[in-house]
Amino acid sequence: MGLCAVLLICLSQAELGRVWAQEHEDALRGTPLHTDGDLSGFHRTRRNQQNPYKYREARNTGGRGLDISTLSDNMTRIVEDSQRYYTWQSFGPTDRQTEDLWVNLNTLHESQVQIHGILSNAHRQAARVALSFDFPFYGHHLRQIIIATGGFIFMGEITHRMLTATQYIAPLMANFDPSFSKNSTVRYSDNGNLFVVQWDKVQLKEREAEGPFTFQAILHSNGTIVFNYRDIPIPVEKMNSTEHPVKVGLSDAFMAVLPPSQLSEANRQTIYEYHRVEINLTKIVGRSAFEFTPLPTCLQHTSCDLCLTSNLTTGCGWCNTLQRCSDGIDRHRQEWLDYNCPEEAKGTCEDYNPVLPEGSMSSFNQSSPGPTSSSAVMDNQPVTKDLETSPPDHKGITENTAIIAGVVAALVVLVVLTLLAVYYINTHPTVAPPFYLMQQLLSVVRSDAPITTGRP
Secondary structure, eight states: OHHHHHHHHHHHHHHHHHHHHHHHHHHHHTSOOOOOOOOTTOOOOGGGTTOOOOOEEOSOSTTOOOOGGGSOOOOEEEOOOOSSSEEEEEEOTTOHHHHHHOOOGGGSOGGGOEEOTTGGGOSSEEEEEEEEEEEEETTEEEEEEEEETTTEEEOOSSOOSOTTTSSEEEEEESOBOGGGOTTOEEEEEEOSSEEEEEEEEEOBTTOGGGOOEEEEEEEETTSOEEEEEEEOOSOGGGOOBTTBOOEEEEEEEEEEEOOGGGOSSTTOEEEEEEEEEEOOGGGOOTTEEEEEEEOOOGGGOOSHHHHHHOSSOSSOEEETTTTEEEOSOSTTHHHHHHTTHHHHTTSOGGGTSOOOOTTOHHHHHTSOOSOHHHHHHHHTHHHHHHHHHOOOOHHHHHHHHHHHHHHHHHHHHHHHHHHHHHHHHHHOTTSOOHHHHHHHHHHHHHHOOOOOOSOO
8 A cells, every 4th residue: 555655656756857848948948939030021113123233152152052032122221321431542553552552462471362263164143251350341240141153242241132232341342254265263351350352353354365364353341442444445434335324333232011001012121222432434454452440439438428428429329129339320220219219319418227226226226217118128128038038936946856855765665664574574473464464454445444453
């Protein structure tokens, strides 16, 4: 009987453990996961469907390549054109800075220079390359870029056919065809502080007789960008072609959802170009250079005080919900709007960090200052955070350990009593047979009769 009781206890504890484990798993599965930037509705407008400037991304990036021709395209609008993101200066053939800015890849060890095999033998191809450092571009830190055969670098996070439209660094965007000659290469080098891309001896498609072009784009880890030109056989202003745009400069854009009144299709998203740097093509000649220096942006401020009081930037606002400083015109604009940041940015730092009288810190620690919309968002965060990062419940673990220890102790006692009974029976043969007593106990259990101790 004691053994049966012990077994029942063990089975019940095992079942409770199984049920608890199942409930815990269900709770984890039921935890909501939030994702931003759903691009399933990214469409192309009719206005750009006839644009022939399409690029394909080379599939030589460890399985991560994308066929751009299968992705949706975009519509481009210029909503702002200012010169507050970069300052730049140009250097001619007679300037000493021109030679100082040029990076001679031929003097580097061959292990430090990578020749891209696909781009060097293709036309209208693009390939993704990882940087060894975070490169600040319009205040956004990027770790991956896309190099194109057409003399530019695509800096966008979302690839599409219209790579030439916006979000680029273009030392000389044109219809180059490196596959025409074995001497034409696209090569690059990364030493941890600067990244150099060189289009070496590339020629224009169907205009190969005009000669080879050699030029560079250099990305410094501090955000500085350099365009170097070594060989420019013809005036750049005469390179215009209906087959490919000719551009020199910088551009960035953000993606946003169209207002409901402008929606012709559900969930359409649009790329808005908010800034562009255009270089006068007549200044681009052989042995010339341009250097672009980034200016401070609101995104670099990491606290409300710096955001609103810094003399380096103007027009910045602090969004306490996102813990971000912005002027509302950057790649995060859609998120800025979604979280009602334009309204929060109208406040001051005291709205989120009120100065309380002495002795009231305890009540302040239990409150959550800030706008109602911010508090609603922040209140939901600990639920997911606790499930992911909180330590285990030591109280529950202690209780389970005590129950298991009790079951083990009961089993040990039962085994000891059984051994003692066997020993007693063997050493006292004149005592009433123990089986007789066991039969009496079983009969009592079955018939509920009183226990008798006499012999038959």
